[in-house]
Amino acid sequence: MPDLQATLSFARKDFALDLDIGIPADGITALLGPSGCGKSTLLRLLAGLETPHQGHIRHGDRIWLDRAMDINLAPRHRRVGFMFQDYALFPHLSVARNIAFGLRRGVDKAACVRFWLDRLSLRPLAERKPSALSGGQRQRVALARALAAEPQVLLLDEPFSAVDFSLRQELRLMFQEAVADAGIPVVLVTHDLEDVRQVADRVGVMIDGQLRRLGPAEDVFARPGDAEVARVLGWPNTLAVQAWERDTARGAWGQVAASLDPLMRPPEVIAIHPDGPTPTSGQGLPVEVTRVTDMGGYHALLCRLADRSPLRIHLPKSSPVPRPGSSARLAIPRECVIPLRERSTAPNLTYPNPRHA
Helix, strand or coil, rough: CCCCEEEEEECCCCEEEEEEECCCCCEEEEEEEECCCHHHHHHHHCCCCCCEEEEEEEEECEEEEEEEHHCCHHHHCEEEEEEECCCCCCCCHHHHHHHHCCCCCCCCCCHHHHHHHCCCCCCHHHCCHHHHCCCHHHHHHHHHHHHHHCCCEEEECCCCCCCCHHHHHHHHHHHHHHHHCCCCCEEEEECCHEEEEHHCCCCEEEEEHHEEEEEEEHHHCCCCCCHHHHHHHCCEEEECEEEEEEEEEEEEEEEEEECCCCCCCCCEEEEEEEEEECCCCCEEEEEEEEEEEEECCCCEEEEEEECEEEEEEECCCCCCCCCCCCCCEEEECHHHHHCCCCCCCCCCECCHHHHHH
């Protein structure tokens, strides 16, 4: 199946989106970002529910949108499966009839509905109306309806947000299995890092209407590129640096030594990796221990630094653990200190840029 490529510029009051994105036709691409960054707007632009002021969208060799050529296919001609945050099921239709809605002409509707009822374990619910379903059941119906129409692209907006925490793991696995064989571009918008870690093959980070990072999930989480992206990805312990003295970063929070690239301008931010710092009786970073949590394989220490900034570290079960409310000093190995720019000057993309593909 072909890839999906888009270059889009869109603006409305107090908001602008300007980005390039390429989404391959294998695996799941997840988009993360703070509220209002444009994630859902991007999905609506791809689906044809919004029109950009400039740009183009291409699915393989087929042009969906080209403002310069006055091409703008209607949503129904793009053959996009769109799973909305509230699932948008028809309340007056049964589960089976919701799945059957929108099936293409010539398809054996009864056989198709039976297949998806079985695939997503919905057969006992086939005659129920959406009002008689739980959140997880409605989510499965919405996914079955989206996939039954054999879309060329699947777009999902916060699909697990209305589902109880206890059901999310089961539904994530079911979702992965359901789309694994589709062989189409799949874009998942979410704010939940666990959704991304468990189902995404690639991760894109959006901030202020721009795609700031895009690449394989493991690479993006390990190398966010800058501090703004790192915070979106849940990196703890990002600290502003007020001054550098050779290889020592100083701030109102204290000071630590780091390994710097001598050819680069000193960074404005450091991150301290939670795995590696240890309590010490010698010189170290002063902290106040506020909470100790047993995480099963390790202890998580929540601390406050001199300026009241939070710091989280992880200690092996075999290590001595300071008491909550006590003062301590932490030895911070250099390899645990990651220098970061506050903001990158250009997007950090590891998938081909559509403008140059």
